[in-house]
Amino acid sequence: MADYRIYHNPRCSKSRQTLALLEEQGISPQVILYLQTPPDAATLKRLVKQLGMAHPHELLRKGEAEYREAGLSPDSPADTVLNAMVRYPKLIERPIVVHGQRAVLGRPPENVLDLMS
Structure with missing residues (x-):
């Protein structure tokens, strides 16, 4: 399969x-x-939708140092969150x-x- x-x-x-x-x-x-081949922002956006999540922030590992480095918060715009996950794939749950x-x-x-x- x-x-x-x-x-x-x-x-x-x-x-x-x-x-x-x-x-x-x-x-x-x-x-x-x-981590070696991070998905692009469009793929992440599709995954968020397929997972039934309302916002990409729900897919973040908020305890990672990169979360703070990227200045992310629950109020961050979707594009900002998606771009942070592309730059720091460690943030992806x-x-x-x-x-x-x-x-x-x-x-x-x-x-x-x-x-x-």
């Missing part, structure tokens, strides 16, 4: 658990190492699993099971 994609960070336990859960279900997703037009955040990893129904 190659039509699954995971935005993956192998150093993250939740990301590893999510990938393992997919593989246990017989799914071999396309693995996107987003992980893992994101995409199947067709739907996406889920693998927190908890079991969320990916929703994509299989």
